[in-house]
Amino acid sequence: MQRWCHRLVGEVYQVDDEFLNYTIHKPVGVAGLITPWNAPFMLETWKIAPALATGNTVVLKPAEWSPLTANRLAEIIHKADLPKGVFNVVHGYGETAGAALVRHPDAPLISFTGETKTGVEIQKNGAEAMKQFSMELGGKSPIIVFEDADLDRALDACTWGIFSFNGERCTANSRLYIHESVAEEFIERLKTRVDHIQVGDPLDLKTEVGPLIHREHYNNVKQYLKIATEEGAELYQTTVPDELRQGCYVPPTLLLNVEQDMRVVQDEIFGPVLSVMTFRDEADVIEKANAVRYGLAGYVWTKDLQRGHRVAHAVDAGMLWVNSQNVRDLRTPFGGSKHSGIGREGGHYAFEFYTEVQIIHVAMSDHHIPQFGKPTTRS
DSSP states (O other), rough: OOOHHHHHHHHHHTTTEEEEEEEEEOOOOOEEEOSSSHHHHHHHHHHHHHHHHHTTTEEEOOOOTTTTTHHHHHHHHHTTTTTTSSSOOSSSSSIIIHHHHHHOOTOEEEEEOOOHHHHHHHHHHHHTTOOEEEOOOOOEEEEEETTSHHHHHHHHHHHHHHHHHHHHHOOOOOOEEEEETTHHHHHHHHHHHHHHOOOTTSSSOOOSSSOOOOOHHHHHHHHHHHHHHHHTEEEEEEOOOOOGGSSSSOOEEEEEEEOOHHHHHSSSOSEEEEEEEESSSSHHHHHTTTTEEEESSEEEOSHHHHHHHHHHHHSSSSSEEESSSSSSOSSBBOOOOEEEEEEEBHHHTTHHHEEEEEEEEEEEEOOOOOOOOOOOOOO
């Protein structure tokens, strides 16, 4: 982050010989950071580092389901002798602690990562105080596999992208669009992968899918599976070992025979659940990929790089990967479009949010100033 602070540069504009105008970046003051439970330590550091590096103080409100990493981080920072009051952690529920932080007049900016519904409420609560917001919200990201794709690699990326992290990943490829000419083969191979995914104790190194974060979230995901069957979808699932059935385990699940307008295609489920659909051609899949309210990420698999670029440009999402799974370069901007968020963080892009740009105008000569009201000399 210290290296990236060197990118915190201003601009200079010279106007003839009369003015020198330049910009500076000033810290905003107190940065309110509200983080989610699915990757707490990582997402906390993504926000804390640029906020502190640009001269702000921080109030962190971590998710109530994952408080321990934030506490540990506070202990580490305390040992590093950061001045008291520069970094602060406030635990509590979003409706109380989070809302109080959002409403507080001394916290002019709020960076939030979480679900879209909560993000909307945060913006409403902070609007009267004219707060600045950075919002990384929900996602329902498509993975598009064309007929000429390397199907082996696309299969690896597809299964890892939805079932890693137990599907509790904002950029998970939760909608698969497979070209109709290779759909039958690809779906059969996908079923085989699902059959062999290791569901188990997360402390076991062989485990690939573990339990969901909380009973409440588990019940929500199970409710979506019920909705899927009610809507006419076919569920294809692996099994949960008998000894784990009392835990919050949802088995890796494929939703087959789904249609674009179904809730399980439109809503973020945030679990190990993949909606599988087919497409005819490029125009068809672009229309389908964009026909949801979210726009966080997307994935395109094709050996035709011209087509890969075209489709990536046409998909309404903040981040696209071509022939790759979700591999992050931390120098690049992170964020979404539509209901997936506002603004970008990551690398030097975060500095634009955590600082206020000020322009300084300096007169270099005795330039002309209009003389309103000056008495005229009479002879």
